[in-house]
Amino acid sequence: MHAVELDNLVKRYRKNPKPAVNELSFTVSEGEIFGLLGPNGAGKTTTVGVLTTRVLPTSGRATVCGVDVIGQPTRARQLLGVVPQRNNLDRSLSIRQNLLFHAAYHGVGRAERTRLADDILERMGLTDRAGEKIEMVSGGQAQRVMIARSLMHRPKVMFLDEPSTGLDPQARLFVHDRIRDLKADGVTVVLTTHDMDEAAKLSDRVGIVDHGSLLALDTPAALTRGLPGSTTLSVTVGLAGQDPERVEAALAELSGVERVERIAQGPTGPPGGMPAGMPPGMGGGAVPPEVAARIAAAAASAGPATTGQFRLYTADEPAVVLPFVLKTLGDIGTEVSGLSIGTPSLEDVFIHLTGRELR
Amino acid sequence: MTSPATALRTFNAVLWRDVFVTGRELVPFLAQVLVQPFFTLFIFGKVLTSMGYVGEDYAAILLPGVVALNGFLGALQNTTMPLIMDFSWTREIEDRLLAPMPIHLVAVEKMIFGAFRGVIAALVMVPIGFLILDNVSWPASAWIPVIVIVILGSLVGATIGMTIGTLVTPRRINILFAVIMMPLMFTGSTQFPWMGLEHVRWFQVVCALNPLTYVSEAMRAELVPSVPHIPMWINLVVILVSIVLFGAIGIRGFLRRAID
Numbered sequence: 001m002h003a004v005e006l007d008n009l010v011k012r013y014r015k016n017p018k019p020a021v022n023e024l025s026f027t028v029s030e031g032e033i034f035g036l037l038g039p040n041g042a043g044k045t046t047t048v049g050v051l052t053t054r055v056l057p058t059s060g061r062a063t064v065c066g067v068d069v070i071g072q073p074t075r076a077r078q079l080l081g082v083v084p085q086r087n088n089l090d091r092s093l094s095i096r097q098n099l100l101f102h103a104a105y106h107g108v109g110r111a112e113r114t115r116l117a118d119d120i121l122e123r124m125g126l127t128d129r130a131g132e133k134i135e136m137v138s139g140g141q142a143q144r145v146m147i148a149r150s151l152m153h154r155p156k157v158m159f160l161d162e163p164s165t166g167l168d169p170q171a172r173l174f175v176h177d178r179i180r181d182l183k184a185d186g187v188t189v190v191l192t193t194h195d196m197d198e199a200a201k202l203s204d205r206v207g208i209v210d211h212g213s214l215l216a217l218d219t220p221a222a223l224t225r226g227l228p229g230s231t232t233l234s235v236t237v238g239l240a241g242q243d244p245e246r247v248e249a250a251l252a253e254l255s256g257v258e259r260v261e262r263i264a265q266g267p268t269g270p271p272g273g274m275p276a277g278m279p280p281g282m283g284g285g286a287v288p289p290e291v292a293a294r295i296a297a298a299a300a301s302a303g304p305a306t307t308g309q310f311r312l313y314t315a316d317e318p319a320v321v322l323p324f325v326l327k328t329l330g331d332i333g334t335e336v337s338g339l340s341i342g343t344p345s346l347e348d349v350f351i352h353l354t355g356r357e358l359r
Numbered sequence: 360m361t362s363p364a365t366a367l368r369t370f371n372a373v374l375w376r377d378v379f380v381t382g383r384e385l386v387p388f389l390a391q392v393l394v395q396p397f398f399t400l401f402i403f404g405k406v407l408t409s410m411g412y413v414g415e416d417y418a419a420i421l422l423p424g425v426v427a428l429n430g431f432l433g434a435l436q437n438t439t440m441p442l443i444m445d446f447s448w449t450r451e452i453e454d455r456l457l458a459p460m461p462i463h464l465v466a467v468e469k470m471i472f473g474a475f476r477g478v479i480a481a482l483v484m485v486p487i488g489f490l491i492l493d494n495v496s497w498p499a500s501a502w503i504p505v506i507v508i509v510i511l512g513s514l515v516g517a518t519i520g521m522t523i524g525t526l527v528t529p530r531r532i533n534i535l536f537a538v539i540m541m542p543l544m545f546t547g548s549t550q551f552p553w554m555g556l557e558h559v560r561w562f563q564v565v566c567a568l569n570p571l572t573y574v575s576e577a578m579r580a581e582l583v584p585s586v587p588h589i590p591m592w593i594n595l596v597v598i599l600v601s602i603v604l605f606g607a608i609g610i611r612g613f614l615r616r617a618i619d
Contacts, residue, residue, distance in 0.1 A: 013619070046619075049619060052457065053457070054453075054456065054457075054617075054618060054619065055618065055619040056618055056619065073461075073462075074365070074366065074459045074460060074461060075459070077457050077458065077459045078459045082453075082457055084450070084453065086450060087450075088449065088450035088451055088453045088454065089451070089454075090376075090451050090454065091449060091451060092380040092383075092384070092451075093376075093380070101372070101376050101454075102454055104372040104375070104376075105369050105372045105373060105376075105454070105455065105458035105459075106369070106458065106459060107365060107368050107369065107372075107459070149454070
């Protein structure tokens with residue numbers, strides 16, 4: 001049985017012709033940490049809303065631990081825990097009372113909920129503040145209290161919506177550790193985020209959604225591996241007396257190299273491994289013509305470039321083509337002075353799939 | 360499906376939370392519901408009667424109406440205001456929407472609790488009225504029917520409060536008082552017997568549309584039966600129909616706000 005199962009889920013809001021969630025299907029296995037990644041407005045929160053019985057889908061099916069969240073919402077609520085994006089703690093109660101009342105709503109007996117509250121407050125580092133009013137707690141503490149609260153009825157599946165947005169690094173790391181603890185305790189975790197590092201670090205598998213549809217679903221490592229032409233090898237070479245065009249052509253002929261890009265040339269090229277930045281022509285518009293002319297004159301008087309940097313886009317692991325690159329460069333008599341390998345991040349995958357335009 | 364026992368247990372826990380919180384905020388709560396009716400009783404029942412502008416027997420007509428008003432309006436405000444806050448700003452209610460009980464029961468709980476606060480607001484007003492006003496006494500035999508009427512009147516207020524609270528957007532909260540609360544207060548036949556309006560026919564018709572009129576009339580039917588009043592059975596039928604009607608509209612509104 002899957003911890004979470006979505007089957008052709010569609011959600012259309014009344015005033016919006018475009019569906020917020022569009023035929024979304026995926027499953028989450030028991031005990032897994034599943035990251036739902038997507039830009040703002042991609043449909044992540046709506047999807048979690050359906051799974052946590054707060055949003056009624058237009059069509060499709062959704063289950064949590066085999067329980068239909070649409071047909072049996074009350075039953076489903078006993079199995080799932082929710083940590084929302086915004087602080088929705090009960091401001092009339094203390095931290096401890098928030099936990100105790102939550103457990104009471106879920107029918108946890110008095111003795112047991114007292115014991116459980118003490119235990120969870122301790123684990124979340126909140127014991128000292130247990131009696132404080134919610135108004136007094138900071139954002140990071142509120143997040144911890146909300147996680148603590150959701151644990152009070154021992155859910156089987158936890159939904160965390162943007163769990164570390166707006167937290168300082170310490171609080172973030174603490175939340176990340178607690179999420180890993182959940183997994184260790186056998187709780188399935190579904191988290192939404194637009195933070196790539198967080199998704200890559202925590203998730204066993206990541207689903208990337210945009211415009212309500214699933215674009216990719218795999219482990220973070222497989223997703224970055226699958227990104228076409230993003231694995232790069234940058235070489236910096238000495239160009240004494242060499243024609244850069246010839247070097248470029250020689251490198252391009254190698255098998256396994258999809259494309260070669262000449263990044264910079266000059267007496268002192270940028271250090272290897274620096275990202276391509278802007279293509280040569282791009283900054284031109286900002287430079288006044290007379291300045292550009294003077295730069296060109298200076299470059300000409302310096303004679304031919306002494307070093308050059310090339311970026312090779314490889315089909316496979318850069319390590320595979322590296323020996324051939326070195327051999328070719330040696331054959332044509334150029335000296336290698338710098339090498340670096342660039343692997344794509346989840347962010348590259350994300351941008352590749354969802355585009356660059358702002359939401 | 361979850362058993363009714365689970366839902367009932369959850370319902371009780373949710374109700375207990377509200378009672379628990381009220382217990383700790385008793386003083387601000389009483390200040391909220393007592394100051395305005397205190398001045399109404401003092402000015403109209405004491406100052407104006409002692410100056411001779413108003414007949415001495417007016418105090419006996421005014422007190423039942425003010426008690427009815429306090430129950431009705433107390434219940435209405437204590438249902439509407441927390442709802443508007445909850446749905447727009449604090450989102451506190453989400454923890455209860457995620458509790459294992461049908462969501463319409465959360466709405467029912469909010470109305471019952473609002474009515475509970477209304478009943479307290481009404482009953483606390485009674486001894487205050489006796490202290491301020493001269494020559495007012497209620498027969499012991501009337502107490503049980505009066506308490507029943509106060510409870511029913513508070514339930515009407517709470518169901519209307521649920522309807523308003525789920526219909527009014529937070530941005531409109533400031534016109535809520537001017538456009539809805541004030542007319543409800545002054546067309547509820549609380550300060551005058553409805554039967555006495557026959558010379559202002561249009562206003563009598565307007566007052567007949569306000570459910571509060573029937574609560575006030577029912578109170579006076581018990582406490583000052585000599586003053587002409589709407590027959591008790593009509594009062595009770597209108598009160599019960601209002602509870603069912605506004606309760607249903609309120610629950611629908613609540614579900615719309617609670618589930619996307």
